[in-house]
Amino acid sequence: MWYLCVFYHRLLDYRKPELESLADLFGAFGDRPCFEFDNQDSSLEWRLPKHHHPDSPFHFVDLPSEDVARNVANRSILVKGIYELWGEGSNYEELEEAVKSYPDEWKLPYLTSDSTFKIIVDSFGKVISLQEQNDRIRGLTYIPFKGRVNLKNPDHKFWLIETENDITNSGLPPVVQRRIFFGREVGTADRKLLPMYQLKSRTYLGPTAMDAEMAFLMSNQAQAAPGKLVFDPFVGTGSILISAAHFGAMTMGADIDIRVVRDGRGPDCNVWSNFKQYGLPMPIALLRADNNLPPWRPGLKEVFDAIICDPPYGLRAGGRKSGGRKLLKGVVDPYIVPDEKRADHIPSTAPYTLAECVHDLLDLAARMLIMGGRLVFFFPVLREGDSGEDHFPEHPCFKLVAASEQILSSRYSRVLLTMVKTCSYTEELAEAARIKHLEFKENHLKWLEDGNLHSSVFSPADVSSADPKIRKESKPKYRGKYV
Secondary structure (H helix, E strand, O other): OEEEEEEOOOOHHHHHHHHHHHHHHOOOOOOOOHHHOOOOOOOOOEEOOOOEOOOOOEEEEEOOOHHHHHHHHHHOOOEEEEEEEEEEEOOHHHHHHHHHHOOHHHHHHHOOOOOEEEEEEEEEOOOOOHHHHHHHHHOOOOOOOOOEEOOOOOOEEEEEEEEOOOOOOOOOOOEOOOOEEEEEEEEEOOOOHHHHOOHHHOOOOOOOOOOHHHHHHHHHHOOOOOOOEEEEOOOOOOHHHHHHHHOOOEEEEEEOOHHHHHHOOOOOOOHHHHHHHOOOOOOOEEEEOEOOEOOOOOOOOOOEEEEEEOOOOOOOOOOEEEOHHHHHHOOOOOOOOOHHHOOOOOOOEEEOOHHHHHHHHHHHHHHHEEEEEEEEEEEEEEOOOOOOOOOOOOOOOEEEEEEEEEEOOOOEEEEEEEEEEOOOOOHHHHHHHHHHHHHHHHHHOHHHOOOHHHHHHHOOOOOOOOOOOOOOOOOOOOOOOOO
C-alpha cells in the first residue's frame, strides 16, 4: 500500500537509506533479506508528489502493511510522519474532490461515533496563523466526522499539510506548484530522545564523541535490536554503543587507548558511567585491543550481528596501532611486559593510516559478522578533486547498500557506508580482498596517506590556481544539505 512519508528537512542523503533499513528490520521483505535484491534502489518503491523536487521532504513509499509503516515511523530519526493519504490537490477544490472519491470502506472505520479525533494543520516553506488553521479545519465539513474531538489523546489524528507556491528563494528545495495533502496519521518519530541523549549533558566525553542524532542513525542503518550483538572497534567514550543499547542490542567495544576504556576520568566519569547515566544495559565487555592486531582466538568467527564505528581519519584524532616506531623499524625486539608492571603499563603505539585501518576493518567484519550482518562506518571524501565520482572501499564478502554523504565543509565531507555481508569468509576471498585493497590504495587513496587529509582540509586555499573545470560539482546550497 502507498503511504505519504514526510521527512524532517535535514541530512537529506540519509533519509531513504534509514527508512529502507528499518523496513527490512521490521519484515517488509518477508524472509528475503534486502541484500538479495539486484539493485540497492529496488528494495522499496518510491515516487514523488507532482511538481516536487527529489530533495523534497514529501515522498510516497510502498510498504506491505500498516504495522510495518507504524514501526518504521516510530523508530526512525528522520521520518516526521507516515500517513494514509486520503487526498491531495493543488488547491482546496481538488483536495475536496480527491477526499470524496477515496473509498468509503477505508475512511468510515475511522469516522465512527464511538471514536475521538484531532485535526492538525501543518505546512512546509510557510507559516500558517492560528486563525488560518481554524479556517482550514472548518473547511473540511465535507468529511463525515461523527466522533468527538479530543485534543490531548485522540484515537485518530488527521493531518492537513500544504506547501507554499514558490519557495525557491527561502533556502528550500524548489516546488513548482502548491500542493495540499490530507491523510490519517499512521506513525510519527519520537525525537524527544535526542535532547535526552545530547552530548552536552553526557557524563564522559572525548574529542571525537559522535553526535546523538548521527549515532542513532548509524544504529538504525545497522538494524540494532534486542537479541543482537553490536561491536565498535573504535569505541572511545561509547557514543555509538549507547544508541545501539537504547534500541535493546547487546554491546561490546574496543579501543587501543587503555586509559579510555579502563580509567576515563575517574570511577564516576568513564564509559561505564555513560551507560549508567541513561539506565542502559552495560556492555558485555570493553577491551583494550588493536584493530591492526585483533585479539580474537583462531577459529572464532561470525559472532557479531553488526559492527558500527567511526574510524580515525586524522582530523580531530589520528589513528594509532601497536608497536611503536622503534619496534616497527626493528631497532628493538618484541618484548613481554613483566607482571608487576602490567597494571600501569601503557603500550607504545605508532601512526595508523586510514587506508590500512579500513582494510583491517573490512577483514575483521568479513571474519566476525554473521551472514547478513551489517558493517556501518564513516569514510572521508575530499570535495575538491580531479573527478566528481567517489570511490569507496570494497570487499568480496560485502555488498554496499547505502552511501550517505554529510557535507562538513567546502573542502571535505564524510560518507556513511552501509555494507551487508553476503558470503562467508575464506582465505581465497581474503587474498582477493588484499589485492583489491592494493589497487584501491594505488588508484584512489593517495590523499589519505598519513597527514595528507589534514593538510588538504586545513591548508590555505589557492584561489588563483584553482581550475573550476576539475572541481567537484557543488551540490545545491539549500538548508538540510549541510546539517
